[in-house]
Amino acid sequence: MSQADTAVRPGQGSRPLAVLIIAGITLISFAAALWLGDWQSYARSMRQLAPALVLELLALVFLSGLCRVLRLRLLVPGLQGKALLHTVFLHQLAAQSLPVKSGEAVLPLLLTQRSELSLMQALGLLLSLRLLDLLILLMLCALSVLLLPASAQVWFMALAALVVLALLCMLALLVARHWHAWSMTRRVRLLPSMSGLVYVLGQMPTSRYLAVSGLTAVLWVFNLAAFYHALVELESGMSLAQSVQAATAGNIVSALPIHGLGGFGPAQLTLAGIAEWYGQAFEPALLAGVIMQACALLAALAGLALVALLSAVQFIRRQTGPENRP
Numbered sequence: 001m002s003q004a005d006t007a008v009r010p011g012q013g014s015r016p017l018a019v020l021i022i023a024g025i026t027l028i029s030f031a032a033a034l035w036l037g038d039w040q041s042y043a044r045s046m047r048q049l050a051p052a053l054v055l056e057l058l059a060l061v062f063l064s065g066l067c068r069v070l071r072l073r074l075l076v077p078g079l080q081g082k083a084l085l086h087t088v089f090l091h092q093l094a095a096q097s098l099p100v101k102s103g104e105a106v107l108p109l110l111l112t113q114r115s116e117l118s119l120m121q122a123l124g125l126l127l128s129l130r131l132l133d134l135l136i137l138l139m140l141c142a143l144s145v146l147l148l149p150a151s152a153q154v155w156f157m158a159l160a161a162l163v164v165l166a167l168l169c170m171l172a173l174l175v176a177r178h179w180h181a182w183s184m185t186r187r188v189r190l191l192p193s194m195s196g197l198v199y200v201l202g203q204m205p206t207s208r209y210l211a212v213s214g215l216t217a218v219l220w221v222f223n224l225a226a227f228y229h230a231l232v233e234l235e236s237g238m239s240l241a242q243s244v245q246a247a248t249a250g251n252i253v254s255a256l257p258i259h260g261l262g263g264f265g266p267a268q269l270t271l272a273g274i275a276e277w278y279g280q281a282f283e284p285a286l287l288a289g290v291i292m293q294a295c296a297l298l299a300a301l302a303g304l305a306l307v308a309l310l311s312a313v314q315f316i317r318r319q320t321g322p323e324n325r326p
Helices: 014-036 039-047 051-075 081-097 099-114 119-145 155-185 192-203 206-233 240-254 266-277 282-319
Strands: none
Touching: 014 099, 014 266, 039 282, 051 081, 051 119, 051 206, 051 282, 081 099, 081 282, 099 119, 119 155, 119 192, 119 206, 119 240, 206 240, 206 282, 240 266, 266 282
């Protein structure tokens, strides 16, 4: 056997380790949920689930997905129709289901195939969207802190920290928005990676940028409303302000590459941990997080099903058109 036959190909040895890490995250998260919570309480909360509730949550999450469609339409004007729907919902499905956030790579890859954006510009678009998501979430969370009673622990410090973080996110977006124009007027040669990161935001008119920001706020309001609705129906005892803060913490944790199969893991445990920190029940909050994750997957599948339906209708119309009739 030659030396070339016995050589390990690049990345070949790391695959078993990656599988073990992903399986370990999933199993540890599941074990933590059982250890920190009571199985009978989980069962009690599950019995409170009604099909109508799941449909309502699914509708809210799907509306959030449509906001993402409109947002990407404004950011990438050349992407329209079924390609736009397919790009958004396939990205959402991959980002929500694939472990360690590997599904996030789907959006830049699809954009390079279906638009005129380069890979670096598509990566810059993804980073800009995540910064905008974080900015809006932090601002909504800061507003929710104001709803807490004055006796709540460290509420003023929490508000100050959220405002500072939101301002840092806003500063990053403003730098990305204006750096492209600044570099072009002064003919500064940027690194290819930096040029790609600032290109998309720098090319947008202010009115479109504000529209994108508004759609981002609306989509998160839909998501937060769904989560709070689930908490109320499951009788978690959490207030609106507490649910917004728990959802914000969970979404920030979900941005980290530490999730197992199906997106289950630290994000849902963080939601429940915030509930317990506020003295509320752990189990309903964890179950609400799992339900929201399931609704996100179902909403993405529903969006892809819509794309398939539109394709089928278009195919039938072509086959039955005047040019194909005898």
